[in-house]
Amino acid sequence: MTEPTLDIVAIGNAIVDVIAQADDDFITSTGVTKGSMRLMDEPTSDHLYSRMGPGREISGGSAANTVAGMAMMGARCGFIGQVADDQLGEVFAHDIRANGVTFNTPARAGQPSTARCLILVTPDAQRTMNTFLGASQYLPEAALDRDLIASASILYLEGYLWDPEEPRAAMKAAIEIAHQAGRKVAFTLSDAFCISRHRADFVKLLDSKAVDILFANEVELLSLTELEDFDVALDQVAAKVPTLVVTRSEHGAVAVQDGRRVAVGAEPIERIVDTTGAGDLFAAGFMTGQVQGRSLEDSLRMGAIAAAEVISHYGARPEAQLDELIRSRLG
Amino acid sequence: MTEPTLDIVAIGNAIVDVIAQADDDFITSTGVTKGSMRLMDEPTSDHLYSRMGPGREISGGSAANTVAGMAMMGARCGFIGQVADDQLGEVFAHDIRANGVTFNTPARAGQPSTARCLILVTPDAQRTMNTFLGASQYLPEAALDRDLIASASILYLEGYLWDPEEPRAAMKAAIEIAHQAGRKVAFTLSDAFCISRHRADFVKLLDSKAVDILFANEVELLSLTELEDFDVALDQVAAKVPTLVVTRSEHGAVAVQDGRRVAVGAEPIERIVDTTGAGDLFAAGFMTGQVQGRSLEDSLRMGAIAAAEVISHYGARPEAQLDELIRSRLG
Numbered sequence: 001m002t003e004p005t006l007d008i009v010a011i012g013n014a015i016v017d018v019i020a021q022a023d024d025d026f027i028t029s030t031g032v033t034k035g036s037m038r039l040m041d042e043p044t045s046d047h048l049y050s051r052m053g054p055g056r057e058i059s060g061g062s063a064a065n066t067v068a069g070m071a072m073m074g075a076r077c078g079f080i081g082q083v084a085d086d087q088l089g090e091v092f093a094h095d096i097r098a099n100g101v102t103f104n105t106p107a108r109a110g111q112p113s114t115a116r117c118l119i120l121v122t123p124d125a126q127r128t129m130n131t132f133l134g135a136s137q138y139l140p141e142a143a144l145d146r147d148l149i150a151s152a153s154i155l156y157l158e159g160y161l162w163d164p165e166e167p168r169a170a171m172k173a174a175i176e177i178a179h180q181a182g183r184k185v186a187f188t189l190s191d192a193f194c195i196s197r198h199r200a201d202f203v204k205l206l207d208s209k210a211v212d213i214l215f216a217n218e219v220e221l222l223s224l225t226e227l228e229d230f231d232v233a234l235d236q237v238a239a240k241v242p243t244l245v246v247t248r249s250e251h252g253a254v255a256v257q258d259g260r261r262v263a264v265g266a267e268p269i270e271r272i273v274d275t276t277g278a279g280d281l282f283a284a285g286f287m288t289g290q291v292q293g294r295s296l297e298d299s300l301r302m303g304a305i306a307a308a309e310v311i312s313h314y315g316a317r318p319e320a321q322l323d324e325l326i327r328s329r330l331g
Numbered sequence: 332m333t334e335p336t337l338d339i340v341a342i343g344n345a346i347v348d349v350i351a352q353a354d355d356d357f358i359t360s361t362g363v364t365k366g367s368m369r370l371m372d373e374p375t376s377d378h379l380y381s382r383m384g385p386g387r388e389i390s391g392g393s394a395a396n397t398v399a400g401m402a403m404m405g406a407r408c409g410f411i412g413q414v415a416d417d418q419l420g421e422v423f424a425h426d427i428r429a430n431g432v433t434f435n436t437p438a439r440a441g442q443p444s445t446a447r448c449l450i451l452v453t454p455d456a457q458r459t460m461n462t463f464l465g466a467s468q469y470l471p472e473a474a475l476d477r478d479l480i481a482s483a484s485i486l487y488l489e490g491y492l493w494d495p496e497e498p499r500a501a502m503k504a505a506i507e508i509a510h511q512a513g514r515k516v517a518f519t520l521s522d523a524f525c526i527s528r529h530r531a532d533f534v535k536l537l538d539s540k541a542v543d544i545l546f547a548n549e550v551e552l553l554s555l556t557e558l559e560d561f562d563v564a565l566d567q568v569a570a571k572v573p574t575l576v577v578t579r580s581e582h583g584a585v586a587v588q589d590g591r592r593v594a595v596g597a598e599p600i601e602r603i604v605d606t607t608g609a610g611d612l613f614a615a616g617f618m619t620g621q622v623q624g625r626s627l628e629d630s631l632r633m634g635a636i637a638a639a640e641v642i643s644h645y646g647a648r649p650e651a652q653l654d655e656l657i658r659s660r661l662g
Contacts, residue, residue, distance in 0.1 A: 020429075021650070054399070054426035054648060057388035068385070087418040087444070095385035098351075113418070317385060319352070 004183065006102070006152035007075040007291040011144075011171055012063025012161055013136040014081030014105070015115040016088045018055040019274065019314050022120035026052070027128050034122065037129040037191045039163060045132035048118055057088070058315035059095035060117055061136075062190060063158040065277045065316040069284030069306055071100040072322040075291055078102040078148050080174075082167075084135035088114035095317070105143050108135045119276055125311065127276040137164030141173045149174050150181035153291055154213070156283075159190030162198045175210050186213035188283060192223040199224065206240040213243040213290075215283045221246050234261075243290075245303070247282050253303060255286070257296050264300040267308035267329075277316025281306040285326070298330060305329050335514065337433070337483035338406040338622040342475075342502055343394025344467040344492055345412030345436075346446040347419045349386040350605065350645050353451035357383070358459050365453065368460040368522045370494060376463035379449055388419070389646035390426035391448055392467075393521060394489040396608045396647040400615030400637055402431040403653040406622055409433040409479050411505075413498075415466035419445035426648070436474050439466045450607055456642065458607040468495030472504045480505050481512035484622055485544070487614075490521035493529045506541050517544035519614060523554040530555060537571040544574040544621075546614045552577050565592075574621075576634070578613050584634060586617070588627050595631040598639035598660075608647025612637040616657070629661060636660050 024034070030048060032038045040048070059068075067077040079096055083089030085107040092114060096103045115136035120128045139161075149155055155178035161167045178185050187205070189195055195202060202224060205211055214237065218230060225233040238244045238256035247253045252265040285306035289299025309320050355365070361379060363369045371379070390399075398408040410427055414420030416438040423445060427434045446467035451459045470492075480486055486509035492498045509516050518536070520526055526533060533555060536542055545568065549561060556564040569575045569587035578584045583596040616637035620630025640651050 049425060052429065054390065054429040055422070056646060057422060059385065091386070091388060094380060098383065098385040315387060 004151055004153040005076070006078050006148070008067060008070060008154040008156055008287060009078035009080065009148050009152035010063035010067045010156040011080045011167070011174055012158040013061045013115055013133065014064060014083045014092050015061040015117045015131065015136060016092050017058050017060035017117045017119050017276065017316060018049070019058060019119045019121060019276070020053040020055040022052065022122060024122055027120055027122060030130070032128055032130065034128050035126050036193055037131060037160070039131050039133060042112060042132055042134070045116065045118060045130065048130055052118060052120065056314060057091065058317060059092050060277070060316045062160055062188065062280050063156055064096055065280035066156060066284045067101050068096055068099040068317050069281045069322060070288050072318055073284065073288040073306070073326060074323050075288050078152060080105050080139070080144060080148070082135050082139035082143065083107050084112065084114040085109045086113050088116060089135070099317070102148065104145060104148070105139070108138060121274045121276070121314065125272040125275050127274060133164055137167065139167040139170050141166070141170040144170055144174055144177070146177050149177045150183070152183060154184045154186050154287060156186045156287070158188050159194050159198070159202065162201065163194065184212040185210060186215070186287065187211045188215040188279065189220040189224060192219045195220055195223045206237070211241050213245070213287070214241045215245050215279070217247045217249070217279055245283070245286055245300070247279055247307070253282065253300050255296055255300055260296065262296045262300060264297060264304055267304045269308045269312055272311050274314045275311050277310040278307045280316055281310040281318065301330055302326055335482055335484040336407070337409050337479070339398060339401060339485040339487055339618060340409035340411065340479050340483035341394035341398045341487040342411045342492065342498070342505055343489040344392045344446055344464065345395060345414045345423050346392040346448050346462065346467060347423055348389050348391035348448045348450050348607065348647060349380070350389060350450045350452060350607070351384040351386040353383060353453060355453055358451055358453060361461070363459055363461065365459050366457050367524055368462060368491070370462050370464060373443060373463055373465070376447065376449060376461065379461055383449060383451065387645060388422065389648060390423050391608070391647045393491055393519065393611050394487055395427055396611035397487060397615045398432050399427055399430040399648050400612045400641070400653060401619050403649055404615065404619040404637070404657060405654050406619050409483060411436050411470070411475060411479070413466050413470035413474065414438050415443065415445045416440045417444050419447060420466070430648070433479065435476060435479070436470070439469060452605045452607070452645065456603040456606050458605060464495055468498065470498040470501050472497070472501040475501055475505055475508070477508050480508045481514070483514060485515045485517050485618060487517045487618070489519050490525050490529070490533065493532065494525065515543040516541060517546070517618065518542045519546040519610065520551040520555060523550045526551055526554045537568070542572050544576070544618070545572045546576050546610070548578045548580070548610055576614070576617055576631070578610055578638070584613065584631050586627055586631055591627065593627045593631060595628060595635055598635045600639045600643055603642050605645045606642050608641040609638045611647055612641040612649065632661055633657055
């Protein structure tokens with residue numbers, strides 16, 4: 001087993017977010033559950049776009065946000081994801097590379113276009129996501145850079161990418177590559193509706209010991225276990241993975257690692273503007289702490305600090321220098 | 332002369348801004364004067380893009396920002412400008428229409444792509460703009476909607492659009508249409524470097540009484556007159572136009588209308604994030620006040636309030652509800 005040259009390589013949807021303000025009535029009129037992520041085809045996405053307010057385009061994608069954040073905290077990162085050969089694809093590629101992340105997946109010619117997520121942010125700072133997966137759903141196993149995956153301490157996968165067929169197969173292959181190279185696999189459950197679509201698969205993944213670090217929020221943990229009691233659900237899932245991290249919004253987060261349970265509170269924040277990316281950046285902070293050899297508690301606090309930064313402004317990519325922020329808060 | 336059905340129609344560059352944070356050293360390394368606007372060809376723009384940090388794309392264009400702001404304040408607005416038939420063109424068209432502005436200029440097929448402005452924002456909130464005019468520079472006179480122009484109380488033109496040949500000719504034709512319909516023409520000098528490229532033309536425009544309302548900032552006023560004394564320059568230009576409005580950054584603004592001079596201070600603001608669009612939104616507030624029949628002083632204050640909003644966040648389009656903001660501050 002060779003020494004890893006990267007800290008993490010992530011596989012995820014390569015998405016550009018289109019973020020607009022909206023009121024609750026507008027969310028209701030779109031027929032979607034506030035706070036959730038809904039998949040839609042291109043005509044539906046175009047129709048919603050024509051109805052929504054003026055937007056701002058900021059690169060997104062759950063796992064991509066995580067590695068962008070980790071790179072800002074000094075971690076060595078790579079990303080694998082499928083964009084189309086179009087302007088939004090260029091935007092995505094530029095932004096993630098400008099964050100210092102290695103990104104080499106070739107753009108895909110022709111239709112569909114690069115994935116976009118129409119994000120409606122309500123005055124309570126909640127985000128409701130409407131995703132057209134576009135080119136992202138055609139990430140083929142053949143596009144995997146096997147050497148890149150084998151070179152990273154952690155392979156990080158997003159549950160969202162379990163929806164489309166080709167990337168799902170690619171992720172399974174990537175898990176094999178990572179484990180054969182002696183690397184860890186981290187996985188985020190992404191979204192309760194995503195879990196309801198793939199619960200059996202996700203449970204099988206955990207039972208087969210494919211996952212070393214699992215990220216979930218409270219709702220996702222309960223959805224996965226189909227339980228109502230948080231502590232029971234936490235124990236049940238913690239028994240399946242070496243490291244389990246569960247975020248609880250304003251109540252902070254809890255981790256269980258090899259039987260030891262640690263909790264931290266949420267970081268104080270002046271004003272929450274847009275919760276998009278909170279979970280992604282929590283994962284970024286936590287994993288950066290872990291690859292830096294920090295304690296479980298400090299890793300959780302790094303997650304909380306990174307999450308607090310990203311919800312203080314529009315967009316799921318950090319604006320402030322996260323490394324300085326963590327140095328000032330944590331030392 | 333029929334009653335106008337629109338308050339304003341603007342002709343301007345149809346641009347999507349790509350906004351990134353940068354430090355002063357980076358600005359120096361690009362060889363551009365901080366705070367200015369520089370035109371560049373596509374390869375130069377692509378090269379700068381590859382070097383700059385992760386961005387956020389927000390629709391821009393000076394006159395387009397102005398009408399977007401005016402529409403948010405309740406004015407009836409139209410816009411004429413040239414986008415290409417590409418994703419950024421769709422973004423521009425969506426955003427301005429979502430702001431409630433009538434925009435019908437057909438997208439242009441083929442190359443070049445939609446205009447983009449790489450905006451580098453330094454920690455002092457100054458913006459330095461690097462513009463690839465793309466499709467915008469091919470706005471043909473034939474694309475002018477003559478009825479739209481004749482239907483608006485004010486025709487608003489941006490000096491920036493004087494650079495490319497076709498739109499310059501189109502703007503001259505538009506001035507004819509507006510004046511024949513008994514409408515007013517408003518013009519912004521845009522930028523000191525733009526003035527240095529077109530000083531003789533701009534002076535001729537003023538001397539020929541083509542302009543009824545002129546907008547400039549302090550530097551632009553001095554550049555136009557090639558004078559060093561603000562008051563002398565103000566008097567000289569005020570003699571050429573019925574209404575002259577000059578913004579002075581943190582020192583507020585002054586207007587001279589039919590010989591009467593009024594000044595207001597800048598609006599208080601908690602934190603300046605990005606000065607992009609300050610002049611555009613000042614013009615928006617001022618003209619909205621004028622078409623609402625407000626006093627010269629109140630019109631200036633509306634300009635100051637709108638400018639203060641847009642510099643409190645990234646991007647040159649307002650985020651807050653400007654109409655409510657003005658009601659709460661001005662009644």
